[in-house]
Amino acid sequence: MSQLGKIADSVDAYNAHVIAEVARARTDSKFAADLRARWAKIHETVDWTVSPTGTPLPRLALPQTDDPGVIAEYLFGQGLPGGFPYANAAYREMYLNRLTGTGEEPMRLFAGLGLAEDTNARFHYLGTHQKSLRLSTAFDGPTLYGLDSDHEGVLGKVGEGGVAIDTVEDMTRLFAGFDLTRKDASVSMTMNAPAPMILAMFIAAAKRRFGPGCAPNLRGTIQADMLKEVQAQNEVIFPIDASLRFLCDMIEWCVPNMPRWYPVSISGYHIAEAGATPVQQAAFTLSNGFTYTGLLKARGADVNKFGPRLSFFLDCGLDVEYLVLGRVCRRIWAIGMKEVFGAGPKAQILKLHTQTSGRSLIAAEFQNNLTRTAVELMLSYMNYTNSCHSNSADEPFTTPTERYATLASHGQSIIMEESGVFKHMMNMFGGAPGLLILEKQVEKAILEVFREMDTLGGVLPAQEQRYQRSKIQEAGHNYEKQIYAGARPIIGLNKYKSDEPMPSVPLARTSPIKQRLQVERLLAFKKKNAKKAPTALHKLENVARSGGNVFSELVHTVEVCSLGQITACLTNVVGKFRPMV
Amino acid sequence: MSAAKTTRPTVPLRILTAVPVCDGHDSAVTTINIELARHGIEVIYLGYHQAASAIVRAAIQEDVNVVGLSSYNGGHIVFFKEVVDQLTKLGSGDIPVFGGGGGTITKADERVMKRQGTDCIYFAGTSLDTMVAEIKRNYGLVAKPRARFKGDRALARAITIAETESLEARRPRRAGSAGEVARAPKKKPFVVGVAGPGGAGKSTLIDELTSRFLRNNSAGRIALLANDPSHPDTGGAILGDRVSAIYSQDDRVFFRSLATRGSLTGLSAAAPAAIDILKNSGEFDLILVESVGVGQESDPFRILGKGPPLVDATLFVLAPYYGGRIQLQKIALLAGADLVALNKCDHPMAHTARAEIQARLDQNSKNQKLHATTAAKHFDLGVDALFAAIARRGHLPVSAGGEKACSTADPL
Numbered sequence: 001m002s003q004l005g006k007i008a009d010s011v012d013a014y015n016a017h018v019i020a021e022v023a024r025a026r027t028d029s030k031f032a033a034d035l036r037a038r039w040a041k042i043h044e045t046v047d048w049t050v051s052p053t054g055t056p057l058p059r060l061a062l063p064q065t066d067d068p069g070v071i072a073e074y075l076f077g078q079g080l081p082g083g084f085p086y087a088n089a090a091y092r093e094m095y096l097n098r099l100t101g102t103g104e105e106p107m108r109l110f111a112g113l114g115l116a117e118d119t120n121a122r123f124h125y126l127g128t129h130q131k132s133l134r135l136s137t138a139f140d141g142p143t144l145y146g147l148d149s150d151h152e153g154v155l156g157k158v159g160e161g162g163v164a165i166d167t168v169e170d171m172t173r174l175f176a177g178f179d180l181t182r183k184d185a186s187v188s189m190t191m192n193a194p195a196p197m198i199l200a201m202f203i204a205a206a207k208r209r210f211g212p213g214c215a216p217n218l219r220g221t222i223q224a225d226m227l228k229e230v231q232a233q234n235e236v237i238f239p240i241d242a243s244l245r246f247l248c249d250m251i252e253w254c255v256p257n258m259p260r261w262y263p264v265s266i267s268g269y270h271i272a273e274a275g276a277t278p279v280q281q282a283a284f285t286l287s288n289g290f291t292y293t294g295l296l297k298a299r300g301a302d303v304n305k306f307g308p309r310l311s312f313f314l315d316c317g318l319d320v321e322y323l324v325l326g327r328v329c330r331r332i333w334a335i336g337m338k339e340v341f342g343a344g345p346k347a348q349i350l351k352l353h354t355q356t357s358g359r360s361l362i363a364a365e366f367q368n369n370l371t372r373t374a375v376e377l378m379l380s381y382m383n384y385t386n387s388c389h390s391n392s393a394d395e396p397f398t399t400p401t402e403r404y405a406t407l408a409s410h411g412q413s414i415i416m417e418e419s420g421v422f423k424h425m426m427n428m429f430g431g432a433p434g435l436l437i438l439e440k441q442v443e444k445a446i447l448e449v450f451r452e453m454d455t456l457g458g459v460l461p462a463q464e465q466r467y468q469r470s471k472i473q474e475a476g477h478n479y480e481k482q483i484y485a486g487a488r489p490i491i492g493l494n495k496y497k498s499d500e501p502m503p504s505v506p507l508a509r510t511s512p513i514k515q516r517l518q519v520e521r522l523l524a525f526k527k528k529n530a531k532k533a534p535t536a537l538h539k540l541e542n543v544a545r546s547g548g549n550v551f552s553e554l555v556h557t558v559e560v561c562s563l564g565q566i567t568a569c570l571t572n573v574v575g576k577f578r579p580m581v
Numbered sequence: 582m583s584a585a586k587t588t589r590p591t592v593p594l595r596i597l598t599a600v601p602v603c604d605g606h607d608s609a610v611t612t613i614n615i616e617l618a619r620h621g622i623e624v625i626y627l628g629y630h631q632a633a634s635a636i637v638r639a640a641i642q643e644d645v646n647v648v649g650l651s652s653y654n655g656g657h658i659v660f661f662k663e664v665v666d667q668l669t670k671l672g673s674g675d676i677p678v679f680g681g682g683g684g685t686i687t688k689a690d691e692r693v694m695k696r697q698g699t700d701c702i703y704f705a706g707t708s709l710d711t712m713v714a715e716i717k718r719n720y721g722l723v724a725k726p727r728a729r730f731k732g733d734r735a736l737a738r739a740i741t742i743a744e745t746e747s748l749e750a751r752r753p754r755r756a757g758s759a760g761e762v763a764r765a766p767k768k769k770p771f772v773v774g775v776a777g778p779g780g781a782g783k784s785t786l787i788d789e790l791t792s793r794f795l796r797n798n799s800a801g802r803i804a805l806l807a808n809d810p811s812h813p814d815t816g817g818a819i820l821g822d823r824v825s826a827i828y829s830q831d832d833r834v835f836f837r838s839l840a841t842r843g844s845l846t847g848l849s850a851a852a853p854a855a856i857d858i859l860k861n862s863g864e865f866d867l868i869l870v871e872s873v874g875v876g877q878e879s880d881p882f883r884i885l886g887k888g889p890p891l892v893d894a895t896l897f898v899l900a901p902y903y904g905g906r907i908q909l910q911k912i913a914l915l916a917g918a919d920l921v922a923l924n925k926c927d928h929p930m931a932h933t934a935r936a937e938i939q940a941r942l943d944q945n946s947k948n949q950k951l952h953a954t955t956a957a958k959h960f961d962l963g964v965d966a967l968f969a970a971i972a973r974r975g976h977l978p979v980s981a982g983g984e985k986a987c988s989t990a991d992p993l
Contacts, residue, residue, distance in 0.1 A: 141603025141654045145630060153632045156659025157603045234605030234629050239959055274608045363684030363705045396705070397684035464957075476608045477615060484708055493706060509655070575959030578785065579628050581611075581821045 002458030003294050003340060004287055008450040010339035011332055011443070014085070018077045025068035032068035039071045042080065049424050059096060061427045074431060078331075081384070081426050084338070086330040087439065088430040089384035090349045095422045111405070112138025112162035112190075114510045115518055116173035119163040124177060125402060126409065132184035136389060137174070138162035139191055139198075146194040146237045148564025149518045158518050159510030162190075165198065166522045166562050171205035180218060181210050187220035188265075188353075193237040195224035196250045197566050199263070200554040219260035221311055221353070224250065225267045227288040227459070231468040233270035234579070237567060240463075242574035248295055250551040255306050262311040264292065265353065271468075272315035273359050275476020278322055279442060281315060282329050283449035284468050289333065289350075291459040293341055307337060307347025316380045317357035318372065324438045326352050326383030327430075331439075332446060354385035361396050365492035365500060369393035374411050381415060381422055382429055388412060398508050466580050522562060529560040536560050537569045544573040592723045592745050593623045593816055593840065596716065597645040599636050600629035601660045606653035609683065613651065616709045618817035620717065623840045628824035633663040635830045639823060641673050642835055644737035647700075647720035650680040657686055658693055665698035673734050677720060679703070733835055736862055740837055743854035748842055750850075770804070770865040771975025772856060774882035774891065776847065776914055777898035779874025782924040784822050786898055786956040786964065787869050792828035793968035794867055797979050801866035804835040804859045808848045808881075810873050811840040822871075835865070847872040847881030853891055866977055877911040884917045894919040894974055896967075901925060901934035909941040916945055919974070922952040922967055 024031050046060045060081065063074050081089035111122040123135050139162040142154045148166050149158045158164045165171055179185060191198045199222050206214050226243040229236045236243060247264065254263035268276075268285030276284065289310060296306050314329065316322050333350035337343035356376035361369040370393045380388050390408040392400030400408070416422055429435060456462040463469075482488035489495040526533070536557045543553040550570075557566055596617060598610055607629045614624045625643045627636060640648050648668075652660065661680060668674050680686070681703035686694070691702040701719075703712055724741045777783050787805060794803045807822040820838035823829065829836045839849035849855070852870065859868050870892060872881040884890045897918035909915060921942060923935055935953055942949040952970065954963035972979035 141656070144605075145603050147603065153602055153634065153663065156656035156663070157601075157654065158656075160655030229605075234607055366684075397687060473608070473611050477612050480612050480709070484710075576827050578788075578825045578827055578957070579630075581626065581628075581819075581824050 002454050003290060004450045004458055005454035006340050007290060007332075007336040008447040008454065011335050011447055014335045014339070018073065021076050022069045022072045025072035035068045035071045035075070036066060038075075039066065051420060051424055057424045059093070059425060061425045061430075063431055078430055081430075084345070084348065085334040086349055087327045088427050090330065090351055090386060093426055094384050094386075095381070095416065096424075096426060111136070111400075112140070113508050114159040115164055115514055116170045117176075118159070118510075118514075120174055120176050122402070122405075123175075126405060127178075132186070133178060133180075133182055134186045134188075134387075135175075135178070136188040137190060139189070140164045143194065143198070143563065144192070144235045146197065146563055146567035148562050149515070149522050151564055155512075155515055155519070158515040164510075164515075164518050165201065166518070166564065167525045168201045168204045168208075168558050169521070169525055170518075171198075171201040172208060175205065179210075180206055181214055185219060187218075189220070189222045192223050192226060192229050192233070192235050193243065194563060194567060195222050196246050196551050196554050197558060197563050198222070199224075199250060199254075200551065200558040201563075203258075203555055204558050215258050217260065218258055221262040221265045223265045223267060223313070225264055225288065225313075227291060227463070228267050228271055228285070230463060230577075230580070231271060231284060231288075232274040232276070232472055236577040236579070238570065238574050239577055240460075242570075243577070244295060246550050246570075247292075248299055248301075249549045251292075251296060251306060251309070252299070252301055253549060253551040253555075255301070255309055262309055262351075264309075265311050265313045266292065267313040269313050269315040269355055271472060272317065272357065274472050275474075275479060276472045277475050278317070278319050278325050279445040280449065280471055280475060282325055282332075282442070283446040283453075284472075285312065285314065286329055286332055286336075286446070287450060287453060287459045290336055290340075293337070297341065303337070303341050303343045304347050307341075307343045308349070311351045311353065313353045313355070314385075315357050315359075316354050316376045316383075316385075317360050318375060318379075321438065321442050322376070322379045323382065324435055324442055326354065326380070326385055327435070328439050328442045328446065332443065352383070352385045353387045353389070354380040354383070355389040356380065356391045358391055358395055361391060361393065362490060362493050363396040365498065366393055366396060368492050369396070370407060370411065373408060374415070377411060377415050378421075401508055469580060526562060526565075532560040533565060537565060540566065541569055541573055544570060591621070591816070592748060593621055593811075593818075593842065594647075594717060594721045595623045595625065595643065595645045595741075596647050596649055596720070597625045597627060597636070597640050597643055598649045598651065599627035599631045599639075601636075601650060601652050601654070601657070602630055602632045603656075604652060604654035605629045606651070609653070609681070610649075610651040613649070613709065613712070614819050616713055617716070618812060618819045619815055620713045621816040622713075622716070623811070623818045623820060625820045625838050626824060632830075633660060633667055636664055637667040637671065637673075638733075638830070638832065639836070640668065640676050641671060641734045642737050642837055644724065644734065644741045645676060646722065646724075647716065648676060648678045649716075650678065652680055652682040653685055655685060657682055658690055658697075661694050661699045662697040669698070671734070672729070672731055674698075679716075681707070736835065736858060736864070737837065739858045740839075740851065740855045743858065744839065744842070744849065744851040747850035747854065768863055768866065770860055770868050771894070771971075771977060772860065772868045772870065772892045773920075773971060773975070774870045774872065774884075774895045775898060776872040776875050776879065776881055776895065776918075778876070778900070778903070781874075781898045781900040782956050783871055783874075783898050784825060786922065786924055786954060786967075787871055788826045788828050789954075789956045789961065789964045790869065790968050790971070791826070791834060793965065793979075794977070795828065795831060795833060797968070797972065798866060798977065800833075801977075802833045802835065802864050804865045804868045805829060805837070806852060806855055806859070806868070806870045807836070807838045808852060808871060808873050809838060809840060811842050813843075816842070835859070841873060847875050847879050848891075856891060867971075867975060875914065877908075878913055880913060880917075885913060894971070896920040896922060896971070898922045898924050899938070901928045901930035903934070906937045906941075909937060915941055918949065920952065920967070920970060921949055922954050922963075924954045924956055926953045926955045926963060927958065 025035055046058045049059055050056050078087040079085050082092035111119050140159050141157040143165045149164050203215055224247055226247055251263045254261050266289040268281040271284050272281040330350040334348040337348045356373045360372050373390050377390050390411050392404035392408045394401055394404040453462040486494050540553050540557045544550050600607055614626055617624050627639050665678050668676055677700040679701040683705045686702055730738050775783055809820050811818040818840035841849050844850040882891045882895050884895050895918045897914045939951050952967040955961045969979045
């Protein structure tokens with residue numbers, strides 16, 4: 001049995017344990033009395049607050065009961081917010097402190113367009129009203145594939161759909177004017193196959209500005225989730241084993257050297273965007289996370305050290321399962337980490353970033369996308385996501401323009417700051433009958449997928465047999481068929497269509513002049529470092545060939561080498577990824 | 582047999598689909614591929630993150646009716662123009678290019694792209710049925726011989742004509758009259774047939790052998806003929822071998838996908854003619870012909886019968902999970918294959934399989950050597966040894982000893 005089978009069994013065993021505890025609470029009077037006493041104590045810790053219209057409210061909503069069976073079901077089955085198995089939330093107060101002025105907003109501002117200075121300007125524009133500094137970066141195609149902007153045939157893609165980064169100098173420009181060592185600063189980078197090179201550039205750029213000892217102060221996330229790339233998003237450069245090795249090298253380096261950094265964001269977003277159902281999204285994402293945990297443990301890393309540095313990223317769409325997806329994922333993760341990997345509390349908590357669904361947005365009557373995103377935001381926050389990004393309504397046809405990026409960001413503020421839903425009480429919805437039913441069904445379905453992959457030998461053998469890819473493609477195909485057949489109503493597309501012509505929207509496109517400027521900068525960098533680069537690449541190659549930690553060398557290599565030079569060097573050592581249909 | 586109607590069989594439309602460079606969005610194109618194949622179209626799928634030059638090379642070698650590009654990452658105006666311009670430059674401007682990109686390609690972009698030679702853009706909301714019907718109507722012309730075609734396109738067109746003729750004749754044919762590339766053979770190529778059950782890793786192994794050929798021959802060319810089954814009901818096919826053929830994206834490789842179009846021999850009925858066309862062109866040093874996944878009795882290259890075989894040598898590839906010793910006795914090709922490769926040797930069953938297959942080959946007393954390969958592993962020494970064995974048989978150059986990584990690897 002692979003670890004996946006054991007994890008599925010451990011969740012079932014835990015559920016049986018909860019049922020047994022509930023029964024014991026109803027039959028064992030001493031246990032019942034203990035539970036009541038514990039429950040009373042919990043109630044005592046709950047502070048009260050008053051709504052702006054004068055209604056007194058507890059800061060934590062608990063089931064109104066003193067039935068020991070119900071108490072046991074709640075405490076063991078769901079857990080208090082911040083308590084095992086974490087169905088209700090990762091932390092006790094989540095949004096409450098953030099919204100009373102002492103903490104950070106859960107929203108991130110996503111940007112990536114043109115050259116580094118263009119994205120930098122967008123960051124400054126979007127950050128005007130933010131208390132904390134929470135930036136999120138999208139990169140252009142050549143950067144995502146580890147290619148330099150002067151690579152043959154990619155010029156038209158430079159700065160399109162994200163920012164072009166070739167060198168440490170571009171990285172310096174990207175975050176100019178921001179104090180990245182601030183306690184409340186956090187930078188997220190949507191970067192995968194070349195994540196080790198790009199994070200190395202980020203560190204090198206920070207060192208240039210904030211001194212050589214700044215790495216421990218840098219806070220943020222880099223996506224770096226190669227399994228979902230192979231399964232769904234297709235941005236893979238190196239063969240799978242080499243990709244996983246470079247990732248693990250990076251994580252192992254980051255855990256002691258960048259304690260505030262999340263070196264991997266285990267992502268279901270792209271799996272869902274590529275077509276997966278919510279259940280498949282959760283099952284593949286969690287199983288990928290467990291795979292990384294197994295790989296790191298096999299390399300001798302301590303689960304209680306690296307476990308707390310793993311983070312997750314899910315898509316939130318409009319399907320009903322999204323009401324509970326984050327809740328169910330936190331629960332399965334906590335149980336699996338505890339029971340199968342022996343993780344302590346900090347390594348049991350699934351920390352979740354959510355993004356509203358890009359696939360749910362359409363070009364026809366695109367202003368409806370504002371409503372779609374608003375509903376998805378509500379669902380995300382109902383799952384007590386740790387952070388969230390809301391898509392811009394104009395995304396179906398362009399990199400978000402300033403106007404719609406602002407509306408998307410304000411949408412979050414309206415839900416979180418204007419409306420009272422999340423401001424006063426934690427755990428507003430946990431334990432609702434509909435949620436409980438959904439949680440049970442979704443969890444069951446996820447465990448079924450786990451067991452199917454287990455029969456194939458686990459995540460990696462299943463992947464080799466293209467199990468995840470086939471499932472995702474099949475689900476994507478079904479989704480399209482449902483739209484065409486009208487079984488899945490999409491307002492403005494297959495239902496309530498109006499003849500309203502598409503309004504013209506100013507497009508964010510990168511001009512050929514800028515694209516050439518990027519190439520000129522790159523060439524200047526290469527010329528400047530022409531003498532030093534070959535030595536640095538040779539050292540990197542030696543480390544890669546000898547099985548050393550590639551990341552610890554990359555932080556030096558990026559000082560004098562471009563992204564494309566490094567990719568070519570590593571490709572020579574490990575070969576190229578062979579794509580799957 | 583009842584009197585057959587004399588209707589001409591429909592010649593399937595051949596389309597090349599791909600996603601542009603630095604773009605991994607393949608969910609739309611995979612859905613469209615399925616729909617096209619379901620409607621009787623032969624889809625040659627090149628994959629995502631494809632350079633314009635790779636798309637153009639594939640379009641020419643496959644002699645497709647049309648190229649369809651699915652672009653989601655922007656940069657489409659430049660990219661589509663590059664594809665159209667390169668096709669024109671290489672004398673294949675007759676191959677139309679169309680595309681789509683959900684909402685990322687605007688109406689204004691469409692006007693520019695059409696002016697620059699793109700034939701048509703599909704926008705979000707177009708139903709798949711509409712798209713398929715239009716593609717069939719607009720691009721369904723049956724290929725005719727074209728004297729002006731040169732180089733690979735001439736070869737490719739000759740093979741297309743052979744495909745059409747063999748479909749109409751409903752029987753295999755050797756090189757015939759129409760569309761022949763008449764040229765004095767400059768060199769005589771070595772032709773190897775590659776057969777084996779589905780899932781043994783033939784395509785990957787062929788691609789790895791291709792990389793060995795390219796490294797060991799600084800100037801020569803290799804041709805690959807990949808046979809894949811047509812759907813028995815719809816007549817369509819998804820010919821996806823190019824997706825994972827990472828080393829075959831090279832001008833020194835001529836890669837042609839052939840759908841079987843109802844032939845049950847393991848090869849397209851046009852394969853014999855296609856082999857002759859490639860041989861007679863004098864272009865190639867090595868030709869590898871891949872059969873569809875074969876069963877126990879299959880003999881796609883006619884090595885067991887009395888007549889002349891289609892190939893100079895046969896390589897039989899199998900994976901360790903063939904179902905046990907007794908199954909090996911039933912595979913006819915194991916008796917006749919010149920070379921046998923046990924692929925996927927990283928599989929736990931490989932050790933046992935190796936001994937069992939060697940024992941089976943020893944029964945033949947034909948001095949057949951078993952090669953243990955793991956084609957999915959890069960720089961596999963077993964593949965090196967297999968290539969060396971092929972090269973020795975075909976009198977092709979091969980460097981002694983282990984391989985070095987190609988120092989000029991293009992990560993694209």
